[in-house]
Amino acid sequence: MHKNAFDNGQIKIGIMGGTFDPIHYGHLFAAEAARVEFGLSKVIFIPVGSPPHKQSQRISHPEHRYRATALAVSSNPNFEVSRLEVDKSGITYTFDTMKKLRSIYGKDADIYFITGADAVLELLTWYKFKDLFTLCRFITVTRPGYNYMELEQKIEEISSNYGGEILCLEVPLLDISSTDIRERIRSGKAVKYLLPEEVEAYIFKNGLYKE
Numbered sequence: 001m002h003k004n005a006f007d008n009g010q011i012k013i014g015i016m017g018g019t020f021d022p023i024h025y026g027h028l029f030a031a032e033a034a035r036v037e038f039g040l041s042k043v044i045f046i047p048v049g050s051p052p053h054k055q056s057q058r059i060s061h062p063e064h065r066y067r068a069t070a071l072a073v074s075s076n077p078n079f080e081v082s083r084l085e086v087d088k089s090g091i092t093y094t095f096d097t098m099k100k101l102r103s104i105y106g107k108d109a110d111i112y113f114i115t116g117a118d119a120v121l122e123l124l125t126w127y128k129f130k131d132l133f134t135l136c137r138f139i140t141v142t143r144p145g146y147n148y149m150e151l152e153q154k155i156e157e158i159s160s161n162y163g164g165e166i167l168c169l170e171v172p173l174l175d176i177s178s179t180d181i182r183e184r185i186r187s188g189k190a191v192k193y194l195l196p197e198e199v200e201a202y203i204f205k206n207g208l209y210k211e
Contacts, residue, residue: 010110012041012109012111012112013105013112014031014038014044015098015112016043016044016046017094017115018045020178021065022178022203022209023065023068023072024176025193026175028196029173030141031045032076032078033169038112038169044079044082045073045081047062049062049086050090063086068199068202068203069081071196071199074198084100085097094126094132095126095132095135098136101136102136111136111137112137112167114138114141115140116174117151123154129162133165138167139166140166142170143175151168181195182209186210
């Protein structure tokens with residue numbers, strides 16, 4: 001198991017944020033791999049409400065994304081799903097969510113935000129990113145064969161200039177894409193085995209992604 005300077009015996013919580021439109025096995029495996037690798041007590045999935053970086057894009061209603069995510073994580077006792085962002089009015093920022101979680105779990109908890117490499121490359125554009133680095137650490141998950149040069153430069157910049165802590169984890173299955181799943185459903189193509197059966201059934205029952 002990976003060890004780092006922050007292994008202090010305190011509770012260690014992973015936060016898996018995302019639109020989850022829809023959630024799929026890539027999300028679930030990345031969360032489980034991070035939980036095992038870094039000794040996390042649990043992983044909390046937090047579907048975003050109204051993300052600032054996707055205001056120009058159409059995404060499914062938060063309630064649909066929350067319910068599908070709840071179905072997807074229900075079989076793993078180490079996973080939870082939170083309504084923290086879907087119940088919040090207005091644009092939701094990761095900083096506000098991490099601040100709320102810090103107030104819930106206390107200053108001694110180790111909180112790790114699990115995200116993809118592309119998001120890490122954009123971290124310095126996030127709302128109150130300097131303060132965000134004081135609230136949580138980041139785990140960036142990459143696919144095998146990923147070109148690390150740009151990512152390593154960004155991690156070094158964040159570490160040197162802002163004291164942010166970013167840990168890397170390579171996992172398979174990240175080629176599964178929510179965008180591709182939506183397009184496959186629109187086109188009538190197979191999506192079975194790309195996402196949990198419960199999520200697939202929920203999508204078709206509610207007619208999601210047909211338009």
